[in-house]
Amino acid sequence: MLRLSLNHISDTSAWTAAGVELPRFDIAQVKRNTRSKPEWVHFGAGNIFRGFVANAHQKLLDSGKADTGIIAAESFDFEMIDKVYKPYDNLTLLVLMNARGEFQKKVVASIVESITADKYREADYDRLIEIFEHPSLQMASFTITEKGYSLTGPDGHFLGIVEKDMEAGPVQPIHVMSIVASLAYRRYLKGRYPMTFVSMDNCSHNGDKLKHAVLTIAREWAKRGLVEPGFINYLEDERNISFPLSMIDKITPRPSETVQAALLEQGVGEMDVIVTSKNTYTAPFVNAEISEYLVIEDKFTNGRPRLEEAGIIFTDRDTVNKVETMKVTTCLNPLHTALAVSGCLLGFTLIADEMKDDTLRRFVETIGYTEGLPVVVDPGILNPKQFLDEVLQERFSNPFIPDTPQRIATDTSQKVGIRFGETIKSYIRREDLDPAELTAIPLAIAAWCRYLLGVDDEGQRLALSPDPLLETLQGHLAGVKLGDKVSGVRAILEDENIFGVPLYAIGLGEKIERMFYEMLEGPGDVRTTLEKYLK
Ligand SMILES: NC(=O)c1ccc[n+]([C@@H]2O[C@H](COP(=O)([O-])OP(=O)(O)OC[C@H]3O[C@@H](n4cnc5c(N)ncnc54)[C@H](O)[C@@H]3O)[C@@H](O)[C@H]2O)c1
Numbered sequence: 436m437l438r439l440s441l442n443h444i445s446d447t448s449a450w451t452a453a454g455v456e457l458p459r460f461d462i463a464q465v466k467r468n469t470r471s472k473p474e475w476v477h478f479g480a481g482n483i484f485r486g487f488v489a490n491a492h493q494k495l496l497d498s499g500k501a502d503t504g505i506i507a508a509e510s511f512d513f514e515m516i517d518k519v520y521k522p523y524d525n526l527t528l529l530v531l532m533n534a535r536g537e538f539q540k541k542v543v544a545s546i547v548e549s550i551t552a553d554k555y556r557e558a559d560y561d562r563l564i565e566i567f568e569h570p571s572l573q574m575a576s577f578t579i580t581e582k583g584y585s586l587t588g589p590d591g592h593f594l595g596i597v598e599k600d601m602e603a604g605p606v607q608p609i610h611v612m613s614i615v616a617s618l619a620y621r622r623y624l625k626g627r628y629p630m631t632f633v634s635m636d637n638c639s640h641n642g643d644k645l646k647h648a649v650l651t652i653a654r655e656w657a658k659r660g661l662v663e664p665g666f667i668n669y670l671e672d673e674r675n676i677s678f679p680l681s682m683i684d685k686i687t688p689r690p691s692e693t694v695q696a697a698l699l700e701q702g703v704g705e706m707d708v709i710v711t712s713k714n715t716y717t718a719p720f721v722n723a724e725i726s727e728y729l730v731i732e733d734k735f736t737n738g739r740p741r742l743e744e745a746g747i748i749f750t751d752r753d754t755v756n757k758v759e760t761m762k763v764t765t766c767l768n769p770l771h772t773a774l775a776v777s778g779c780l781l782g783f784t785l786i787a788d789e790m791k792d793d794t795l796r797r798f799v800e801t802i803g804y805t806e807g808l809p810v811v812v813d814p815g816i817l818n819p820k821q822f823l824d825e826v827l828q829e830r831f832s833n834p835f836i837p838d839t840p841q842r843i844a845t846d847t848s849q850k851v852g853i854r855f856g857e858t859i860k861s862y863i864r865r866e867d868l869d870p871a872e873l874t875a876i877p878l879a880i881a882a883w884c885r886y887l888l889g890v891d892d893e894g895q896r897l898a899l900s901p902d903p904l905l906e907t908l909q910g911h912l913a914g915v916k917l918g919d920k921v922s923g924v925r926a927i928l929e930d931e932n933i934f935g936v937p938l939y940a941i942g943l944g945e946k947i948e949r950m951f952y953e954m955l956e957g958p959g960d961v962r963t964t965l966e967k968y969l970k
């Protein structure tokens with residue numbers, strides 16, 4: 436039985452016989468190079484990082500175009516490092532699946548160190564500081580989910596840990612944004628060396644969001660005299676520290692037990708899927724689709740790996756902004772969220788199965804083609820219609836991609852403003868369009884509110900995916916049952932922090948409420964409401 440470790444992959448013939456591609460570079464040498472000349476740290480050691488970003492870098496290592504690896508830093512869920520990085524020598528088995536169900540298997544070894552950004556693990560934390568004090572460091576990248584950048588809670592006030600970090604200064608940070616600010620401060624003190632921070636999360640203007648969060652923390656420290664004013668200038672000056680925008684796209688589902696079982700049949704063992712106590716789904720393998728796009732604003736202050744030679748597009752800010760707007764607000768993520776909440780309500784556990792359902796297919800086609808495309812931003816480098824065609828006809832429909840509505844429904848409160856609010860804003864801006872005429876987007880929002888009830892379309896209890904606002908949102912719907920004609924749904928819909936638009940002022944609030952109450956009438960009425968509006 437093959438087991439993922441540096442020792443085991445040295446038996447190349449056994450892995451090759453199992454159809455697994457192996458790294459073609461000298462891992463020990465790259466590890467030594469990285470130790471003495473660290474160039475790239477990544478925060479958020481999750482699936483997309485291992486399945487896409489690390490694999491892209493491996494292409495450079497394999498072809499001799501890079502000689503240092505990536506250092507994975509985990510600031511939130513330390514169990515991942517302890518359970519799927521260290522025991523497997525930081526290796527990942529990447530499984531890419533095409534629409535015929537064939538696996539392309541590859542060992543990704545470009546992550547050569549894994550570190551917990553845990554102030555109680557001194558050796559790790561000291562190494563992180565050493566890395567940030569090193570002039571060679573070119574970039575820190577991030578896939579920490581949208582909520583990772585959030586410093587405030589539902590009430591608009593700073594989170595408790597953020598307040599503590601602001602009081603304590605750069606010595607003992609807990610929140611990932613404080614950790615980053617504090618490491619940047621060490622770099623500033625050491626030599627004011629330049630570097631670049633690249634957010635690769637699915638949020639609009641991700642680089643700006645990262646910059647805003649890091650600067651907010653730093654400014655609070657400066658106000659309290661805990662850092663010098665020069666540090667703020669250092670962070671603000673784009674010749675020192677840059678925060679490019681990016682757009683990342685590759686459907687990377689949670690590791691699936693079906694894939695684990697198939698790997699076992701193909702002779703690869705010890706691939707257990709782990710759900711950590713912080714609810715991260717992780718495994719020694721990552722399963723993903725083949726399609727991938729990563730577009731990054733080319734604004735690096737201390738050099739960068741030649742990732743363009745691994746298929747990554749570097750371009751100007753305006754183009755990234757457009758391509759990200761196209762994907763996150765129109766052509767992929769809104770459709771995903773609509774399938775997520777409706778799929779959970781209707782008992783689906785696979786996105787591809789939802790695409791076989793006529794009503795749900797019509798639902799996302801209407802959001803994409805009918806409501807999204809008229810206001811889509813055309814980035815020039817990718818054609819929105821072709822991108823949408825590929826999403827709907829190939830990517831979502833691929834039955835071998837084990838993606839679940841439950842994964843995508845995670846943190847929906849953090850995403851609806853971007854995924855639906857931006858299109859609604861475009862309808863408000865355009866004189867020839869009226870947001871009140873929209874149908875499928877309000878239906879998706881109504882379905883999300885109906886989902887928050889925690890009762891599926893058959894009237895059975897529904898376990899909801901984690902969401903930082905879940906308690907508050909469910910509080911508005913407390914005691915509401917099927918058949919009720921009153922509820923606190925209006926309080927949810929009125930919250931402009933969530934949707935980014937005043938739904939009632941633009942004639943959508945009442946419409947969504949109406950749809951919500953129709954879905955609430957009785958068992959089966961989520962489906963009948965969707966059918967009624969999507970005829
Ligand atoms: N999976 C995909 O299909 C995909 C595709 C494109 C973009 N993305 C982006 O990448 C993000 C991560 O996706 P993934 O598949 O790697 O998820 P994952 O669950 O495998 O990993 C999430 C990572 O974020 C960290 N994290 C979670 N909450 C955090 C917090 N509050 N503070 C700091 N770190 C936190 C976790 O510890 C983990 O390292 C997504 O939220 C999205 O923005 C994902």
Ligand SMILES: O=P(O)(O)OC[C@@H](O)[C@@H](O)[C@H](O)[C@H](O)CO
Nearest residue numbers: 637683684685686687768771843
């Ligand atoms: O990762 P999230 O939580 O922002 O969103 C869930 C999915 O919509 C997302 O991961 C997509 O799979 C991804 O954006 C495809 O590129």
